[in-house]
Amino acid sequence: MTETVVEMRHITKKFGEFKANDDISLSLHQGEILALLGENGAGKSTLMGMLSGLLETTSGEILINGREVKMKNPRDAKHYGIGMVHQHFMLIPAFTVLENIILGDEPIKGGVRIDYAGAEKKIQELSDRYQLDIDVHAKVRDITVGMQQRVEIMKALYREANIFIFDEPTAALTPQEIEQLMKIFRALADEGKSIIFITHKLKEIKEAADRCVVIRSGRVIDTVQIEGVSEERLAEMMVGRKLRNTVEKKVVDQKQVVLDVQQLNVEKNSRLMVKNLSLQVHTGEIVGVAGVDGNGQSELIDAITGMQKIKSGSVEIMGKHYENKPVRSITEAGVGYIPEDRQTVGLILPLSLAENLSLKNYYQKPANKSGVLNYQYINEHGRKLIKDFDIRSQSEQISVGSLSGGNQQKVVVAREIASDPNLLIAANPTRGVDVGAIEYIHEMINQERNSGKAILLVSFELDEILKLSDRIVVMHEGEIVGEIDPKETSSQELGLMMAGKKVQTKTQEAAN
Amino acid sequence: MNLSTTLMTILSTTLVYAAPLIFTSLGGTFSERSGIVNVGLEGMMVVGAFSSSIFTLSFANALGDAAPWVSFLVGGAFGCLFSVLHAVATVSFRADHIISGTVLNMLAPALCVFLTRIFYDGKGQTPEISQGLGTVTVPGLSKIPFIGKVFFTQTSMVAWAAIVVAIVCWYVLYRTGFGLRLRSVGENPAAADTLGINVYRYRYLGVLISGFLGGLGGAVMAQSITLSFSISTISGQGFMALAAMIFGKWNPLGAMGAAVFFGLAQSLPIIGAYIPGLSGINSVWFQVAPYLITIIVLVLFLGKSVGPAADGENYIKSK
Numbered sequence: 001m002t003e004t005v006v007e008m009r010h011i012t013k014k015f016g017e018f019k020a021n022d023d024i025s026l027s028l029h030q031g032e033i034l035a036l037l038g039e040n041g042a043g044k045s046t047l048m049g050m051l052s053g054l055l056e057t058t059s060g061e062i063l064i065n066g067r068e069v070k071m072k073n074p075r076d077a078k079h080y081g082i083g084m085v086h087q088h089f090m091l092i093p094a095f096t097v098l099e100n101i102i103l104g105d106e107p108i109k110g111g112v113r114i115d116y117a118g119a120e121k122k123i124q125e126l127s128d129r130y131q132l133d134i135d136v137h138a139k140v141r142d143i144t145v146g147m148q149q150r151v152e153i154m155k156a157l158y159r160e161a162n163i164f165i166f167d168e169p170t171a172a173l174t175p176q177e178i179e180q181l182m183k184i185f186r187a188l189a190d191e192g193k194s195i196i197f198i199t200h201k202l203k204e205i206k207e208a209a210d211r212c213v214v215i216r217s218g219r220v221i222d223t224v225q226i227e228g229v230s231e232e233r234l235a236e237m238m239v240g241r242k243l244r245n246t247v248e249k250k251v252v253d254q255k256q257v258v259l260d261v262q263q264l265n266v267e268k269n270s271r272l273m274v275k276n277l278s279l280q281v282h283t284g285e286i287v288g289v290a291g292v293d294g295n296g297q298s299e300l301i302d303a304i305t306g307m308q309k310i311k312s313g314s315v316e317i318m319g320k321h322y323e324n325k326p327v328r329s330i331t332e333a334g335v336g337y338i339p340e341d342r343q344t345v346g347l348i349l350p351l352s353l354a355e356n357l358s359l360k361n362y363y364q365k366p367a368n369k370s371g372v373l374n375y376q377y378i379n380e381h382g383r384k385l386i387k388d389f390d391i392r393s394q395s396e397q398i399s400v401g402s403l404s405g406g407n408q409q410k411v412v413v414a415r416e417i418a419s420d421p422n423l424l425i426a427a428n429p430t431r432g433v434d435v436g437a438i439e440y441i442h443e444m445i446n447q448e449r450n451s452g453k454a455i456l457l458v459s460f461e462l463d464e465i466l467k468l469s470d471r472i473v474v475m476h477e478g479e480i481v482g483e484i485d486p487k488e489t490s491s492q493e494l495g496l497m498m499a500g501k502k503v504q505t506k507t508q509e510a511a512n
Numbered sequence: 513m514n515l516s517t518t519l520m521t522i523l524s525t526t527l528v529y530a531a532p533l534i535f536t537s538l539g540g541t542f543s544e545r546s547g548i549v550n551v552g553l554e555g556m557m558v559v560g561a562f563s564s565s566i567f568t569l570s571f572a573n574a575l576g577d578a579a580p581w582v583s584f585l586v587g588g589a590f591g592c593l594f595s596v597l598h599a600v601a602t603v604s605f606r607a608d609h610i611i612s613g614t615v616l617n618m619l620a621p622a623l624c625v626f627l628t629r630i631f632y633d634g635k636g637q638t639p640e641i642s643q644g645l646g647t648v649t650v651p652g653l654s655k656i657p658f659i660g661k662v663f664f665t666q667t668s669m670v671a672w673a674a675i676v677v678a679i680v681c682w683y684v685l686y687r688t689g690f691g692l693r694l695r696s697v698g699e700n701p702a703a704a705d706t707l708g709i710n711v712y713r714y715r716y717l718g719v720l721i722s723g724f725l726g727g728l729g730g731a732v733m734a735q736s737i738t739l740s741f742s743i744s745t746i747s748g749q750g751f752m753a754l755a756a757m758i759f760g761k762w763n764p765l766g767a768m769g770a771a772v773f774f775g776l777a778q779s780l781p782i783i784g785a786y787i788p789g790l791s792g793i794n795s796v797w798f799q800v801a802p803y804l805i806t807i808i809v810l811v812l813f814l815g816k817s818v819g820p821a822a823d824g825e826n827y828i829k830s831k
Contacts, residue, residue, distance in 0.1 A: 054706065075708035090703035092696055094821060103696050104707030106689035113687055155707075 002029045004066070005163055005194050006051070011060035013046055020046040022218040024060075028163065033185055033195045035209035035226075037202075037238050039434035041392075041404035043218040044198045045087070048165050051196075052084035053077035064163075080163075083156020087168040087198075089148050093141035097151050098123065100140055101158050126157045130187050146177035153184065164188060166197040170204055171432075182208045200238065200434050202231040214238055239436040247446040247468060252284030254470070257319075258423050258454035259304070264313035266299045266478075273299040275478040277313070279456075281423065286445070286455040288469030288486070290462065292498050296478035297458045298340065301427055304456075305337050306330045318422055331360060336421030338412050340428045340458075342405075346412040349401030353393055354382025356400045356411055360419050389414035390440060406437030413441055417448060424448055427458045442468060462491045474498055516661040518786055522776075523662055524647060525783045527671035530775025532557070532733040534674035536753035537760065537767040538681050539591075539725030544762055545685060546718025547698035549609035549824040552598050552616030553726045554750025559594040560587035560730025562624035565638050565741035566631065572643055580645045584670070584731045591727015592720050594620065599719035603712050606826040617750070625743050637742035644735040645670045670732050677725075678768035685764060694718055698820035701827035711827050729753065748803060752778075755806045761817050770809075777802040 006028040013021040020043045028034050038044045049055035051062065053071040061068050064080045071077050077084070091100050102119045109115035120136055127134055132150045140148060149169065156164055170178045185195055185208050199205060205212055206226060214221040214237040221237050236242055259281040266274035273296040281287045291297055302308035304315055306327040315322050317333045331337075339345040347356050358378045361367050366377045382396035391410045393403060400411055409429065416424065426445060430438040445468060449455055459465050465472055466486050473483045474497040482497050536553050543550035564587030572579045594616070601612040625636055632638060650664040685691035694714050696704040701711045730746060738745045752774050759773075760766025781798040784790050 052706075073708060074706050078708060084706065086706065090700070090706045092699040092703055092821075094699050095696070099692060103692055103704070104709050106692060108689055112689075114689055114692065 002031060004028070005030050005064065006196075007061075007063040007066075008047070008051065009061045009063070011047065011050060011062070012058050013043075013050060013055065014058045019218055021050075024215070024218070024220050026213050026220065026223065028194050028196055030194055031189050031192050032211065033189050033197070033209050035205040035212040036196055036198045036215065037200065037205060037212050037234060038198075038215035039200060039238055039436055040406050041434075042215045042238075044215055045167055046218075047215070048084065048167060048196065048198060051077070052082055052165055054084075078159050078161075081161050082163045082165065083159060083161030084165045085149065085152040085156065085167065085169060087171060089152055091140045091148055091151060093139070095140060096136065097134055097138055097140060097143065098136040100151060101136070101155050105159060123154060123158060126154065130157065130184065130191075132157075132184065144177075146173055146180065149173070149177075149181065150184070153188075162193055164193060164195045166195065168198055168200075170199065170201060178204070202234050205234065206231060216240055235435060247442055248450075249446065249470075250450045252450060252452055254282045254284045256283045257281075258283055258317065259456060260314075260316040261300075261304065262314045262316075264300070264303060264315065265311040266296070266303045266308060267311045268299055268308065272311075273478050274303065277478070277480055279473065279480065281454040281456050283454055284449060284452045285470045286449050286457055286468050288465035288472040289456065289458040289475055290465045290472055290494055290498055291458075291460075291475035293460055295475045297475055298427070299478075300475070301337075301340075301425055301456075301458060304330075305335060305425060331419070334420075334422035336416035336419055336424040338409075338416050338424070338426040338429045340431065342408050342412050347400050347408060350399050352382075352397050353386065353391070353400055353403075353411060354379045354396040357382045357385050357396075357415050357418070360415060385414045385418055389417075389444070404434075406433040409433050409441065410437060413444055417444060421453065423454045423456065425456045425458075428460060429457070430459075430461070430464060438464075462494055466491070466494070516658055519662045520665055521786055522779070522783050524665075524667050525779040526772065526776045527668045528647070528736055528775075529778040530772045531668055531671035531674045531736065532729040532749055533753045533756055533771035533774050533778075534671070534678060534729075534768050535732060536726045536729030536750060537756040537771045538674075538678055538764055539722040539729065540754055540757040541681065541685075541760075541762055541764050541767050542694070542725065543718050543722035544757065544823050545698045545820055546694050546715045547701060547820060547822045547825060547827070548598070548602050548715055548719050548722075549613065550598065550719070550722055551610055551613035551751075551754060552595070553613075553722070553729075553753050554746060554748070555613075555616035555618075555620035556591045556595055556723050556726030557730030557733060557746045557750045557753075558620035558624055560591040560727030561734035561738075561745045562620075562628070562730075562741050563587050563590035563727070564731035565641060565734045565745075566627075568641050568643065568735065569638060572641075577643075580643050580735055584645060584728065584735065587731025587734070588724045588728040591730060592724040595719050595723020595726070598723070599716045602826070603715045603719070606828065609824050621743055621746075624741070628741060638740045641735060641739045644739050645732060646736065668736065670736060674732075675768060678764050681764035695820070697827075698822055701822055701825075705827075705829060711829070715827075726750070726753075748806075752802065752806050755810050758817055758819070759809050759813050762819050774802060774806065777805045 004027050009025050011021055011024045012019065024047055036044045046055065050057050053074040053076050056072065062071065069080055098116065098120060101123055107115040107118050123136055132154055134147055134150050134154060169181060173181060188195060209226050211223060212226055212234065213223045216238060257280050261277060261279045264274055264277045265272060277300065289297055299308060303310050306325055310323050317335060322330050322333060343349060355378065358367050358381060362373060367374055379396055386393060386396055389410050391414065392407050400408055430441050445455060457468060469486050471483060472486050473480045474494065476498065536557055540550050540553050564583040567586040568579050568583035575582055598612050598616055601607040602609050628638055629636060647666040648669050649666055654660040654664040685695060693709050696709060697711045697714045705711050733749060734741050734745055753771065756770035756774050757767045759770035780801050781795060784795065784798040
């Protein structure tokens with residue numbers, strides 16, 4: 001067995017009364033890639049925060065190279081050769097790459113002056129050795145996310161780190177960038193560096209890691225060798241139960257048109273984002289809109305929900321026209337909307353759970369009695385939805401901002417479904433949400449379909465579209481370039497259409 | 513009056529009025545580069561003007577020729593001391609920066625005039641300062657034809673000192689480790705924190721340097737322009753310095769350039785009569801000009817110039 005570089009023994013971390021980490025022990029060997037797997041809010045980042053000196057342990061010991069250490073701040077962690085690459089990069093956009101790398105450890109020449117040339121030489125050497133392609137003179141705000149991450153890695157290398165911690169390193173990367181990152185992981189490990197990476201993506205663990213520590217609700221569930229363990233088994237350990245990969249679709253009446261969009265044109269910043277688009281959604285049907293981000297999906301949804309002006313065309317809901325109508329009249333027509341950005345559009349973070357759950361009915365009886373809010377009802381309503389929708393929260397009175405991403409999303413879903421809509425619009429309903437919550441949200445959306453509601457689903461996740469949709473339309477540059485049956489297509493075919501390749505659809509064939 | 517005399521008059525008056533603005537806008541630059549919005553510059557100037565006036569009136573005889581310069585530094589020291597209020601409120605207690613700065617602006621004139629009344633038998637104005645930071649003619653250099661006349665005859669030494677200080681400030685902010693760290697806490701304090709930079713310490717330093725330079729600015733105002741201290745000694749110069757800082761894109765050299773421009777605007781009531789073509793205009797316009805130009809510049813540039821990303825944002829470190 002190779003040398004153990006990090007050992008964490010019986011680590012407990014409390015925030016007030018809440019135990020974020022409960023008696024966690026793990027070890028990391030030299031040249032090893034260790035994955036830390038767990039749902040959002042399981043306590044992975046807290047644990048690594050203590051290893052990188054950002055947080056202090058409540059109890060327990062940390063041993064580096066066999067010696068017990070006390071880490072009070074990031075300086076100490078650096079001193080022990082620990083480098084952290086945060087999920088939200090800790091970079092300064094207005095500074096150059098070079099300035100970002102040396103910040104805090106500036107080489108000084110002649111007493112006060114920063115030795116930029118010397119620093120650049122050192123960075124260039126490291127860059128060649130680990131094949132980190134970075135442009136040291138570029139401003140960080142001008143470089144790609146992938147390069148920003150390489151800058152973060154370089155920051156750690158520059159500080160002569162031997163132990164690398166990556167917090168959700170692939171969250172913002174493209175598939176190509178992920179591949180490149182995995183190569184860098186290997187290169188680092190081959191040079192004898194040790195890596196811990198936090199993730200909830202199983203594919204990456206199978207691909208890159210040697211061992212995996214699974215954490216659930218602040219406790220270690222198991223530590224496993226990656227060889228010989230399946231993705232399903234890992235998922236099960238992470239969530240604590242078996243996950244289902246399909247939804248059960250009942251046969252329902254799909255005759256009645258709920259949403260009828262005809263010849264819709266939408267302009268944003270004087271650019272035509274939606275072009276002559278026609279689309280129908282029927283009762284008991286999920287229509288999936290696939291497409292690469294920025295091809296007019298947001299504008300289409302904003303136009304239907306009244307958030308954006310329509311240039312021309314018609315939007316009918318249950319047979320009535322709703323072009324450029326106030327948002328409230330559209331919601332009162334029975335439109336539920338799960339927006340893409342829950343934090344700025346879907347929720348009011350400082351308000352309580354109960355208040356957020358009443359955002360659609362606060363002005364109506366019984367939440368509102370002649371202009372005065374009826375908090376008794378609002379809180380009761382909140383408690384009921386928290387129970388019905390399995391939102392993990394101690395109370396309906398705490399602010400929504402303090403919940404994890406998955407639970408925040410459940411709040412939005414609960415409010416919109418509880419308003420009993422005729423049409424439910426869901427935009428990337430599971431973005432940044434962990435697998436347990438994804439499964440739950442999918443179930444909820446499908447239940448709505450089975451009870452005869454019309455659902456318009458926009459998603460960048462092909463798996464989600466394929467799993468839920470009855471019909472898939474593909475949007476490219478503001479147009480629908482094709483319509484396909486999810487049972488008769490593959491991600492590959494969808495991918496080609498999303499890239500703009502027009503495909504003859506059945507309806508068009510019939511018309512010819 | 514010939515050309516070189518006219519230019520000499522315009523330049524020397526401009527510099528006299530620019531000097532307080534240069535110091536103060538440099539102060540603002542340090543504070544805001546560290547992420548603390550400083551609308552309290554006006555108040556810091558008032559304290560600097562007051563303390564330097566009192567000091568020079570009390571110790572002029574004992575110190576002789578050095579008195580103006582020593583009291584100039586005393587103004588800075590008291591400005592620095594006064595800025596501790598802003599630093600404690602914004603950095604330690606995470607108060608809103610604008611509110612805290614406004615408090616400083618309301619507190620300073622009230623306190624200083626109150627103290628003036630106590631020190632000078634109920635009068636709201638100090639006696640006149642006999643030895644101010646006046647103009648000097650540089651021996652030797654002033655003999656250079658034309659240039660010597662325009663730049664080195666009856667010129668304001670303290671203004672040239674301000675220009676040198678501006679260059680030093682630029683060097684400190686953009687070439688030293690201290691400057692890089694100070695700017696980093698104003699751009700992304702969380703990132704600086706992960707690199708072991710003490711955000712609170714650098715923000716304190718930013719505000720204290722700002723108070724020192726603002727105090728110097730106030731001292732120059734009292735000792736080279738008004739030559740006494742009263743409620744009207746500092747009348748908007750702190751805000752002009754703030755405007756100069758924004759106009760100069762939070763860069764010491766830019767702020768200095770903008771301050772010289774505002775100095776020119778402020779000296780218009782005096783030099784307007786000497787400038788051919790402007791002598792016929794009613795002097796009221798010249799008196800209004802500096803304020804009007806400040807507003808116009810702010811309207812035109814405030815929206816466009818991009819300041820430090822975390823300027824005005826309090827940083828809460830999680831434990």
